[in-house]
Amino acid sequence: MFNKKSRPAWKAALLASAVATGALTAGSGSPASAVSGETPANFSFTAKLDIDTGGTNNDADKRACTGALVDPSWIITAASCFVTDPSKGVTVPAGAPKGAVTVTVGRADLTSAAGHITTVTELVPRTDRDLVLAKLARPATGIAPITLSTTAPTLGETLKVTGYGRTKDQWVPNQLHADDFTVGASTATTLDLSPMAGTTSAICQGDAGGPAFRTKNGRVELAALNSRSWQGGCYTSTETRTGAVETRTDDLGPWLHQLGVQYATSKFTPLSSTRVLDTRTLSPRTWEANQGGGVKELKLGPNSTSPVKVPAGTTAVVLNVTAINPNNNGFLSVQADKNSRPTSSVINFNAGQVVPNLVTVPVNPDGTVYLWSTTQEIDAIVDIFGYYSPQSANKFTPRTPTRLLDTRSPVKTLAPMGSIDVQVAGVNGVPADAKAAVLNLTVTGATSGGVFIVYPTGGTRPSTSNVNFSAGQTISNQVIVPIGANGKVTIFNNTGGNADAILDIFGDYSPTGESVYQPLNPLRLLDTRENPGTAMTLGQVVGITGVPAGANAAIFTVATVQAETAGYFTLYPHGTTRPATSNLNFSAGATLSIHAAVPTGQDNQVDLYNGSGYTHAIADMYGYFTKA
Numbered sequence: 001m002f003n004k005k006s007r008p009a010w011k012a013a014l015l016a017s018a019v020a021t022g023a024l025t026a027g028s029g030s031p032a033s034a035v036s037g038e039t040p041a042n043f044s045f046t047a048k049l050d051i052d053t054g055g056t057n058n059d060a061d062k063r064a065c066t067g068a069l070v071d072p073s074w075i076i077t078a079a080s081c082f083v084t085d086p087s088k089g090v091t092v093p094a095g096a097p098k099g100a101v102t103v104t105v106g107r108a109d110l111t112s113a114a115g116h117i118t119t120v121t122e123l124v125p126r127t128d129r130d131l132v133l134a135k136l137a138r139p140a141t142g143i144a145p146i147t148l149s150t151t152a153p154t155l156g157e158t159l160k161v162t163g164y165g166r167t168k169d170q171w172v173p174n175q176l177h178a179d180d181f182t183v184g185a186s187t188a189t190t191l192d193l194s195p196m197a198g199t200t201s202a203i204c205q206g207d208a209g210g211p212a213f214r215t216k217n218g219r220v221e222l223a224a225l226n227s228r229s230w231q232g233g234c235y236t237s238t239e240t241r242t243g244a245v246e247t248r249t250d251d252l253g254p255w256l257h258q259l260g261v262q263y264a265t266s267k268f269t270p271l272s273s274t275r276v277l278d279t280r281t282l283s284p285r286t287w288e289a290n291q292g293g294g295v296k297e298l299k300l301g302p303n304s305t306s307p308v309k310v311p312a313g314t315t316a317v318v319l320n321v322t323a324i325n326p327n328n329n330g331f332l333s334v335q336a337d338k339n340s341r342p343t344s345s346v347i348n349f350n351a352g353q354v355v356p357n358l359v360t361v362p363v364n365p366d367g368t369v370y371l372w373s374t375t376q377e378i379d380a381i382v383d384i385f386g387y388y389s390p391q392s393a394n395k396f397t398p399r400t401p402t403r404l405l406d407t408r409s410p411v412k413t414l415a416p417m418g419s420i421d422v423q424v425a426g427v428n429g430v431p432a433d434a435k436a437a438v439l440n441l442t443v444t445g446a447t448s449g450g451v452f453i454v455y456p457t458g459g460t461r462p463s464t465s466n467v468n469f470s471a472g473q474t475i476s477n478q479v480i481v482p483i484g485a486n487g488k489v490t491i492f493n494n495t496g497g498n499a500d501a502i503l504d505i506f507g508d509y510s511p512t513g514e515s516v517y518q519p520l521n522p523l524r525l526l527d528t529r530e531n532p533g534t535a536m537t538l539g540q541v542v543g544i545t546g547v548p549a550g551a552n553a554a555i556f557t558v559a560t561v562q563a564e565t566a567g568y569f570t571l572y573p574h575g576t577t578r579p580a581t582s583n584l585n586f587s588a589g590a591t592l593s594i595h596a597a598v599p600t601g602q603d604n605q606v607d608l609y610n611g612s613g614y615t616h617a618i619a620d621m622y623g624y625f626t627k628a
Contacts, residue, residue: 044115044549045069045146045220046176046211047105048164049077049134054098055084061099064172066163066210068146068222069105072139072523072548074261077209078227078247079125079132092125092132103136106143108176110164116140124259129189130227130247133261139523141546142604144626146211147265147518149221149250153191157183159214159223161193165206166235172206181212186248191224193244203244204234212246217628219265224248257365260336263315263519265626266388267395268509270436270482273320273455273464274308276300277371277382280324287376291341293330294376300384301367308384310367316388316519316623317363318480321371322356322381322468323347330374334361335521338370344522344620346557348591349378354468358385358478358595360555360622362519383464385480386436388517394435395513396625398506398553398599401440401572401581402428405491405503408445413500414493416448421457422503425487434508436482437489438597442502442585443467444474450495456484461492471497474566476585478506478595504581506597507553515552515625522557526608526619529561535614538567543574544606544619551600551624558608559593559618560586567612569594573601578609586612 047067055061061084067077080086082097097120106115122135153159162178179201184192193212195201203210203226212224224246232242256262277298279285287294300306300317310317323332328351333342346359363369371380405422407413414420425434443452451465459482467477481489493499525546528536536542547554558569568582584594598606608617 043162043176043178044106044108044143046162047075047103048110049075049081049209050102051081052099052101053082053084057084064164064206065208066165066206066226067134068211069140069143070145070148070222070256070262072141072145072520073136075103075105075134075136076225076249077132077134078130078225080130080227081208082123082132090130091127092123094124096121097123101134103134105140110174115143131225131249133259141523141525142549144548144550145262146213146220146222148253148256148262149214149223150253152248152250153183153186153223155183157214158196159183159193159212161203161210161212161226163203163207163210163226165204167204168233169235171235189248190227191246191248193246195242200233200242202231202233202242203229204231222249254365257315260362260521263362264390265516265518266315266390267392267516268386268388268436269392269394270386270480270509271308271384272459272482273383273385273462275381275464276306276308276384277380279379285379287373289376290338290372293372293374295338296371296380297338297368298371298382299366299368300363304367310363310387311389311391313391314363314367314387314389316360316517317369317384318358318360318386320356320358320383320385320464320466321346322354322465323349324354324379324381325352326375327351327377328375332371332373332378332380334359334369334371336362336364336369342372344524344557345559345593348559348593356465356468356477357593358480359557360595362521388519393511394509395628396507396509396515396517396553397513398515398597398625399429399508400599401504401506401579403502403504403581405501407500413445413498414491415498416496417493419490419492420501421488421490423488424505425483428505430505430508431510431512432487433512434483434487434510436480436509437505438507439479439481439489440476440504440506440581440583441467441479441491442474442476442582443469444500444502446471446473446495446497446499448495448497450493450497450499452501453492453494454479454481455490455492456482457488457490458485465494473587474585476583476594478597514627516628517623517625519623520621522620522622524618524620526617528616535616536610538610538613540610541607542617544608547600547604547606547621548624549604550626551604552627553597553599554606554624555622556596556598557593557620557622558584558596559591560584561591561616561618563588563590563612563615565613567610567615569617570609570611571596571598571606573599574605574607575602582611
């Protein structure tokens with residue numbers, strides 16, 4: 001299962017374990033094949049762990065194992081890798097590891113410079129099986145994590161196993177190896193694996209914690225982890241038996257969801273926008289003191305009292321959040337975790353402002369999310385526009401950003417309390433059966449303050465809002481809205497003055513769409529304040545890198561910070577022509593954020609163009625799409 005650095009000490013420990021248990025030898029993890037096996041380039045989620053168990057036996061308590069990336073910040077592996085003597089049990093204390101742990105992920109050839117190297121800061125063990133989660137000190141961006149299967153392996157099924165353990169003729173190979181194995185008998189927490197008929201493959205020392213997985217409809221699903229093996233056929237082994245025992249993972253999705261480690265791959269259900277929170281109507285409006293700010297719980301699950309109850313199994317919700325009249329400058333975040341101070345923001349505000357923004361945020365298993373603000377003297381409005389779940393019907397298709405409406409040319413300025421219908425479905429590649437669209441709405445030239453409301457044409461106009469603005473302001477917000485009669489949406493100008501509207505499309509949801517969604521806890525991919533440390537200049541383009549390989553679109557919150565002049569940001573796929581659209585419009589001196597669903601381009605990169613003077617840019621990723 002593991003590979004101790006001291007060969008004599010390792011052999012003694014292994015023999016003692018084998019005599020004591022009379023069964024499979026402790027540890028092993030992936031198919032460092034004894035006789036056959038491929039050197040894979042496509043299983044970059046596989047990780048190599050170098051572990052100091054914290055024992056007193058120097059090198060004898062240091063070992064190598066394998067694991068799998070299940071989130072940019074988390075590895076799943078065998079708990080037995082972290083104990084000094086697995087024959088006495090595999091219980092691992094939760095918290096910081098006893099000794100140093102180094103993780104290399106995304107590097108099939110360990111002599112190369114590919115992938116990431118980081119350390120482990122926290123262990124979260126299971127008590128019912130040989131399994132532990134290891135939190136990384138630095139996220140492994142740009143690598144697609146493996147998702148847990150929800151289907152139990154069946155007798156005779158083929159699973160592929162990967163690992164960095166020894167092979168038939170190498171003690172410490174520098175290559176990741178892979179091979180196929182056959183599923184045998186299983187229990188509630190384990191299953192047996194054996195080499196495919198006619199082969200002599202084996203799971204060897206150093207493979208402990210390595211993933212056993214299937215590929216279903218082009219998607220890789222984690223079914224189990226290497227736990228114990230006879231190691232017949234492995235280098236220096238005289239054993240002839242080649243079977244292995246795996247730790248099952250197919251029932252652990254709810255556990256990972258509860259921990260906020262991994263959310264199930266999902267599709268989308270659009271909703272008619274509905275207000276689910278308005279702190280102005282609460283008495284008192286009190287925000288609970290939390291992490292130096294204030295937090296407010298928002299329950300949206302099936303057992304809540306919310307006017308809209310998302311179903312069990314919901315992984316993420318789409319909310320429009322408006323910050324109202326804060327007493328000082330600061331920011332507001334929305335997240336599933338109540339107990340940690342946010343590292344990203346959804347809304348940045350100044351004292352006395354009214355600022356909206358859309359957010360797609362993971363939810364707890366009971367449908368709860370938390371609003372967190374740097375100040376407790378603030379009101380907040382929250383409207384829900386849809387949710388993601390494995391049971392939903394609509395998949396996302398990203399589109400090249402295209403302008404659908406600009407009332408400035410030809411002149412169609414919206415009059416006070418006026419509206420305009422915009423064709424969405426059936427044009428620009430959007431299918432006639434599209435159920436919802438991702439639109440960027442910009443208001444400009446308003447002669448008085450107010451709000452724009454976007455809703456399905458032919459439907460009842462909601463009492464919610466999409467963009468709040470003051471006279472003369474140019475401001476944007478992304479909108480995810482159901483498509484109404486004849487494939488149209490309606491924009492309503494709820495003001496006492498005239499205003500112009502600009503509407504751009506970025507994608508659509510339909511039963512025939514192409515992509516499913518993988519929610520993430522927010523992950524910072526760009527911050528020009530730190531890298532390179534200098535502000536962007538007019539016309540400069542920076543790349544947003546770190547989107548997982550294989551993603552065809554991602555959801556970001558993008559912010560401008562300390563803009564020198566009024567301007568805009570445009571986000572678009574790397575390697576393509578910059579479109580004549582914008583995502584974020586801002587005024588001089590602004591620190592302002594916007595939700596952005598953007599297709600990825602070459603090298604899974606998104607480009608950000610600065611159409612203003614000096615300004616800094618921040619981009620946090622909240623999830624990504626991959627083809628179904």
